[in-house]
Amino acid sequence: MHDLAWLEFQKPDLERAELFAQAFGFTTSMRTADELHLRGTGPGSPCVLVHRGPRSRFIGPAFRAAEAEDVLRLADATGRTVTPLSESLGGVTVDLVDPSGARVRVVADTHELTALPTQQPLAFNVGHDVMRVNATQRPPREPARVQRLGHVVLQTTHYLETLNWYLEHLGLIVSDFLYFQGQRERGPAMSFIRCDRGSTPTDHHTLAMAVGPANRYVHSAYQVSDLDSLAAGGEYLLDRGYQRSWGIGRHIQGSQIFDYWRDPDGFLVEHFSDGDLFDCTLEPAWAPMSASGLAQWGPPATKDFLGMGSGREALRELRAVVGALREDNEFDLHRLRGLMKAFAS
Numbered sequence: 001m002h003d004l005a006w007l008e009f010q011k012p013d014l015e016r017a018e019l020f021a022q023a024f025g026f027t028t029s030m031r032t033a034d035e036l037h038l039r040g041t042g043p044g045s046p047c048v049l050v051h052r053g054p055r056s057r058f059i060g061p062a063f064r065a066a067e068a069e070d071v072l073r074l075a076d077a078t079g080r081t082v083t084p085l086s087e088s089l090g091g092v093t094v095d096l097v098d099p100s101g102a103r104v105r106v107v108a109d110t111h112e113l114t115a116l117p118t119q120q121p122l123a124f125n126v127g128h129d130v131m132r133v134n135a136t137q138r139p140p141r142e143p144a145r146v147q148r149l150g151h152v153v154l155q156t157t158h159y160l161e162t163l164n165w166y167l168e169h170l171g172l173i174v175s176d177f178l179y180f181q182g183q184r185e186r187g188p189a190m191s192f193i194r195c196d197r198g199s200t201p202t203d204h205h206t207l208a209m210a211v212g213p214a215n216r217y218v219h220s221a222y223q224v225s226d227l228d229s230l231a232a233g234g235e236y237l238l239d240r241g242y243q244r245s246w247g248i249g250r251h252i253q254g255s256q257i258f259d260y261w262r263d264p265d266g267f268l269v270e271h272f273s274d275g276d277l278f279d280c281t282l283e284p285a286w287a288p289m290s291a292s293g294l295a296q297w298g299p300p301a302t303k304d305f306l307g308m309g310s311g312r313e314a315l316r317e318l319r320a321v322v323g324a325l326r327e328d329n330e331f332d333l334h335r336l337r338g339l340m341k342a343f344a345s
């Protein structure tokens with residue numbers, strides 16, 4: 001895989017989705033009665049496709065193959081067929097299902113949208129290095145313009161099986177493993193996974209995956225120009241009444257400056273800037289999972305971010321936990337205890 005291409009969602013209200021998307025900093029690249037395509041300023045395909053449907057749900061990720069031939073090879077190896085994508089997207093896809101039940105597309109030869117003007121990063125006077133004289137800093141309070149899709153985070157009850165599936169089928173490699181404290185011998189509970197582009201550096205994680213009580217979307221992240229555009233864009237979202245979930249801070253795994261928002265359908269979306277780029281030479285690192293270990297600086301991780309928000313949400317979570325414990329999967333009492341310990345530490 002070369003990168004994530006886009007993410008697909010189903011939402012009942014495209015007007016509401018587009019209004020938030022514009023405040024978040026996306027540009028609409030296509031809009032029909034039943035479909036909304038959102039793009040960043042970078043060249044390539046749209047980052048997000050929204051299909052009108054009866055309820056809000058995440059459909060799945062699409063990865064871009066390094067070469068069109070790889071799509072054929074993958075179809076051959078999995079016994080699937082290569083099918084053409086819609087005219088508006090162009091190109092072809094092989095549609096797979098990962099062991100957690102998510103639809104995963106691998107695409108190639110899609111139409112290339114040309115780059116749009118983006119926000120210019122500010123010139124900083126850093127320490128004694130003076131970059132700016134007789135000029136002021138006035139970052140405008142406007143949407144942080146999304147440049148590109150960075151990563152998606154998924155949770156699954158079949159974590160090791162699903163992780164191995166991605167490594168085997170998509171050729172991804174692991175940047176960081178997290179384990180539950182006291183359960184190191186049981187292997188990882190979360191992994192940050194990147195594309196293998198050989199000596200060409202790529203995002204620290206394009207996909208992250210964690211064991212949990214449900215098979216679900218956790219969040220997706222979109223790159224913006226710099227800290228000031230992220231912060232000013234955050235003020236713009238607050239002014240319009242949107243809900244910040246957690247931020248602003250700097251992550252540990254991946255090092256990104258982050259800011260998390262709830263879209264009107266309840267999906268968690270992240271603005272990020274200044275993430276790590278790794279080539280294929282780095283081996284995965286291991287660290288214990290904890291809520292306080294999610295950031296180097298910033299406010300403590302919120303209940304909303306950890307998925308323990310309001311009463312109704314907590315109840316839904318409890319139901320998911322009970323359901324997952326009953327079924328035959330990797331989420332057992334040990335994993336539940338590990339997760340609760342991680343959230344509390």
Ligand SMILES: [Fe+2]
Pocket residue numbers: 151153219220221270
């Ligand atoms: Fe993230």
